[in-house]
Amino acid sequence: MSLFRGRRILAGAMTLVAAAAMTACGSKTTDEGGATGVTADVSGDTVKVGLLNSLSGTMAISEVTVRDSIMLAVDEINAAGGVLGKKIQPVGEDGASDWPTFAEKAEKLISEDRVAAVFGCWTSASRKAVKPVFEKNKALLFYPVQYEGLEQSPYIFYTGATTNQQIVPGLDYLKSQGVKSVYLVGSDYVFPRTANKIIKAYATANGMTVLGEDYAPLGSTEFGTIVNKVKSSGADAVFNTLNGDSNVAFFKEYKSAGLSAAAMPVVSVSIAEEEVKGIGTQYLEGQLTAWNYYQTTPGAANSKFVAAYKAKYGADKPTSDPMEAAYVGVHLWKAMVEKAGAFDVEKVRSASDGITFDAPEGLVTVDGKTQHIAKTARIGKIGADGLITEVWNSGKPVAPDPYLKTYPWASGLS
Amino acid sequence: MTVLFGQLFTGISIGAVLLLIALGLALTFGQMNVINMAHGEFIMAGAYTTYVLQQSITGAGLSLAVALPVAFVVAGTMGVLLEVLLIRRLYARPLDTLLVTWGVSLILQQLARDIFGSPNVQTRAPELLTGNVALPGGLTIANNRLFILALALAAVAALTLALRLTPLGRRIRAVVQNRDLAAVSGIATSRVDRTTFFLGSGLAGLAGVALTLLGPIGPTMGTNLIIDAFLVVVVGGIGQLKGSVIVAFALGVLQATGEYLTTLSVAKVIVFVAIVAFLQWRPQGLFTLRTRSLA
Numbered sequence: 001m002s003l004f005r006g007r008r009i010l011a012g013a014m015t016l017v018a019a020a021a022m023t024a025c026g027s028k029t030t031d032e033g034g035a036t037g038v039t040a041d042v043s044g045d046t047v048k049v050g051l052l053n054s055l056s057g058t059m060a061i062s063e064v065t066v067r068d069s070i071m072l073a074v075d076e077i078n079a080a081g082g083v084l085g086k087k088i089q090p091v092g093e094d095g096a097s098d099w100p101t102f103a104e105k106a107e108k109l110i111s112e113d114r115v116a117a118v119f120g121c122w123t124s125a126s127r128k129a130v131k132p133v134f135e136k137n138k139a140l141l142f143y144p145v146q147y148e149g150l151e152q153s154p155y156i157f158y159t160g161a162t163t164n165q166q167i168v169p170g171l172d173y174l175k176s177q178g179v180k181s182v183y184l185v186g187s188d189y190v191f192p193r194t195a196n197k198i199i200k201a202y203a204t205a206n207g208m209t210v211l212g213e214d215y216a217p218l219g220s221t222e223f224g225t226i227v228n229k230v231k232s233s234g235a236d237a238v239f240n241t242l243n244g245d246s247n248v249a250f251f252k253e254y255k256s257a258g259l260s261a262a263a264m265p266v267v268s269v270s271i272a273e274e275e276v277k278g279i280g281t282q283y284l285e286g287q288l289t290a291w292n293y294y295q296t297t298p299g300a301a302n303s304k305f306v307a308a309y310k311a312k313y314g315a316d317k318p319t320s321d322p323m324e325a326a327y328v329g330v331h332l333w334k335a336m337v338e339k340a341g342a343f344d345v346e347k348v349r350s351a352s353d354g355i356t357f358d359a360p361e362g363l364v365t366v367d368g369k370t371q372h373i374a375k376t377a378r379i380g381k382i383g384a385d386g387l388i389t390e391v392w393n394s395g396k397p398v399a400p401d402p403y404l405k406t407y408p409w410a411s412g413l414s
Numbered sequence: 415m416t417v418l419f420g421q422l423f424t425g426i427s428i429g430a431v432l433l434l435i436a437l438g439l440a441l442t443f444g445q446m447n448v449i450n451m452a453h454g455e456f457i458m459a460g461a462y463t464t465y466v467l468q469q470s471i472t473g474a475g476l477s478l479a480v481a482l483p484v485a486f487v488v489a490g491t492m493g494v495l496l497e498v499l500l501i502r503r504l505y506a507r508p509l510d511t512l513l514v515t516w517g518v519s520l521i522l523q524q525l526a527r528d529i530f531g532s533p534n535v536q537t538r539a540p541e542l543l544t545g546n547v548a549l550p551g552g553l554t555i556a557n558n559r560l561f562i563l564a565l566a567l568a569a570v571a572a573l574t575l576a577l578r579l580t581p582l583g584r585r586i587r588a589v590v591q592n593r594d595l596a597a598v599s600g601i602a603t604s605r606v607d608r609t610t611f612f613l614g615s616g617l618a619g620l621a622g623v624a625l626t627l628l629g630p631i632g633p634t635m636g637t638n639l640i641i642d643a644f645l646v647v648v649v650g651g652i653g654q655l656k657g658s659v660i661v662a663f664a665l666g667v668l669q670a671t672g673e674y675l676t677t678l679s680v681a682k683v684i685v686f687v688a689i690v691a692f693l694q695w696r697p698q699g700l701f702t703l704r705t706r707s708l709a
Contacts, residue, residue, distance in 0.1 A: 056532030057634070064533055188679065216678050219638070221629030222431075224424035224559070225673040232417045245534050249629035252539070256556030258546050278536055278630075282544065 040139075041114035042343045046089040047082075049074070049333075050109030052120035052130070057097025058219040058244040062322065063122045065274045066144055067092065068313055069323035070119045073330035076308070083334045084343070091115060097218075097244075099129035106130040110139045116343045117142060117333050119326060123218075123243060124148055124191040131156065140345050142333060144326035146269060146291070148194035149402040150413065154349065158372045159329040159364075160322060161292050162402040163198050169377035170239075170267050170290035171202050173392050179236040181209040185226060185250065186241035188215035195241050195269070197413060198404070205409030211235045216242065221249035227257045230264070240268040247271055251283040261286030267379075272320030276386050284382045291321040292375040293361035294388045302360035318386065319360075328359045332366060332373070365397065372400030416553045421674050422667065427559035429666025430566040433659060434624055435639050436646035437569055438617030440658040441610055442493075444647050445590045448501055448611075449508065451515040453643060454636025455522035456615045459492055460485035460622020461631040462530060468537050475540035478623070482565075485619035493615020497608055519636065526633040534632035543627060558627040565624055569617060570659055576613075577655070586610055590653060649689055651699030661700055665689075 041048065051070055053063040074088045082088060091113045093105035102121065109115050110133065117140040121127045124147050134141045134155040141156045149163035174182065184199060186192025196213055203210050211233040214226045227250070230238055242250055247270070254266070267288045273295050276284055295306060295318050305327065309319050332355060337343055340351035353368020365374045374397040380388035404410035439453050464481040471477035496518060504511045543561055546554040577583035588596040589606045597603050625635070646665065650657030665685060672681030693699075 056527060058534070060533040214677065220678070222428060224427060225421065225670050228417065228420045228424055229674065232420070245630040248536055252628065255544055256546050256558055258548065258554040280536060280538065
């Protein structure tokens with residue numbers, strides 16, 4: 001076979017790979033017909049809810065644990081008699097770490113399974129992908145992960161932290177520790193880019209310098225250059241918004257380059273107990289995290305949650321913030337439905353304001369206007385045992401402010 | 415200055431990874447002209463081999479040392495099976511080979527998902543390889559990257575020597591240069607093909623072991639690497655090892671430099687543009703094999 005021929009076939013191969021990638025991107029359902037919304041099917045003695053998480057791909061490391069804790073909440077509610085006398089019947093779908101797949105599966109859960117509510121999504125990219133689907137169908141999503149704020153959809157309840165409950169307290173903590181300069185490292189999608197925009201606005205107003213800003217594609221595992229840049233910048237601290245298992249490669253490289261928590265601490269906003277276990281404590285000991293819940297958070301509600309989770313999934317399984325927020329989401333939905341006396345989405349929404357739940361993280365209150373919840377901010381330090389211990393907390397629940405309207409320095413953001 | 419050397423080393427180590435993943439392909443694609451889309455999955459098999467061995471061998475250093483030969487044999491055996499069962503029947507039909515091996519790659523990915531689960535897994539690195547060598551002037555060189563560089567260079571040296579000096583190497587070169595003439599001279603070409611495939615796939619297994627030191631192991635890790643590997647071989651020139659070696663390091667340094675001066679995404683674009691421009695100028699790649707073959 002001639003060399004020329006070999007190359008032409010190779011070109012064919014590459015086209016094939018590209019075509020496969022494009023079909024994956026293009027398979028989004030764009031059914032514009034159902035503007036009236038789909039009513040949930042609650043005719044039987046059960047009520048269906050959708051669970052939409054990535055069980056495969058780069059995000060599975062994190063999202064599988066969220067699925068597990070949603071199931072725990074469903075089991076607890078069913079054991080206590082269900083919601084309005086109906087047992088919850090969970091319908092699970094795999095978002096496969098692929099945003100168009102999330103949109104497709106959301107459409108399926110709403111239109112085919114006719115679920116009363118959907119619990120799930122992790123990355124903001126997946127939330128942005130499903131948002132129009134939920135808005136078009138007037139269906140409910142409970143989103144359990146901290147995110148970049150600047151969003152408020154009438155059909156999404158955000159049970160994780162918005163920026164003023166996580167990133168801003170994280171920056172306040174760094175400032176109180178005398179940090180004058182930071183380096184920003186993040187995955188290349190909407191959450192890290194927006195979060196870093198907010199961090200830069202904060203830095204300008206608070207006399208901090210941002211020495212550099214770098215992004216790696218989700219799933220990227222080559223951090224040699226980025227770590228070199230971080231190291232030579234001489235920053236006081238690193239603010240890390242990497243997601244998924246890029247963190248594994250980043251922290252391995254960080255340690256290999258001779259950097260440590262003592263020399264240049266890294267504050268991470270997407271590394272919780274489960275990820276610590278996956279990355280390895282030898283790479284993470286002493287590094288900081290910003291969340292609203294840790295497995296070590298004191299209180300009876302948390303002891304009960306941790307014990308129940310470990311009894312169901314194994315003693316070696318840690319609990320983490322997004323898992324807790326997902327668990328809380330299911331219980332909040334139950335409380336809203338019972339207050340409304342119906343599964344109807346609009347009735348549930350108008351019943352939501354002021355609903356409280358004695359959550360593992362402490363008391364949380366739903367703010368009906370923003371559909372976010374008031375949560376206590378907590379900064380933690382990763383220990384040698386893989387658990388995170390709190391070094392600072394906000395003392396009381398912080399009211400959600402997704403658009404940062406109460407912060408003058410954030411006025412230029414949109 | 416420190417940064418400059420640091421970046422140079424980062425570039426070289428990216429090059430070493432590229433070289434390791436492309437070396438096996440330089441044999442099977444470069445020498446035999448078989449487009450094996452499942453090559454990335456052999457890398458994955460090598461990585462999972464390390465993971466499995468670490469479940470039973472507790473010492474991270476020992477398990478890594480054992481993983482190198484075992485992964486070579488595991489991936490090599492998978493390669494031979496693929497060659498004997500499918501590719502051999504399709505030597506005259508390259509497009510079918512392409513589709514069939516792509517199918518095999520999807521099957522292997524799903525198999526990995528079924529056996530090891532969808533979430534990526536990690537291995538523990540030996541303590542020795544998590545540290546670094548500190549040089550004067552604040553420059554540090556990561557031990558795991560040094561190890562990968564040494565492994566890549568050792569693999570190239572061993573392969574070059576094997577091709578130059580051993581009777582097997584002579585037979586492989588004879589088949590590459592002129593298959594028909596080799597056959598009429600009494601060389602069992604099909605057996606040579608099988609051996610070449612074993613070596614090429616085994617090298618992919620080695621690459622897999624090395625990659626566990628840098629990042630996570632997952633069912634799709636092969637897909638992410640296969641295009642880079644093909645690029646190195648195509649730009650390096652088919653039928654020659656030295657082209658792949660030079661191109662791997664050149665692309666590594668270009669990527670690291672571009673990334674330092676701009677961002678990761680822009681650096682990738684720079685690398686692709688450079689490759690396209692280069693292939694316009696030298697469509698045959700950096701080096702070509704001169705043969706009298708009429709094919």
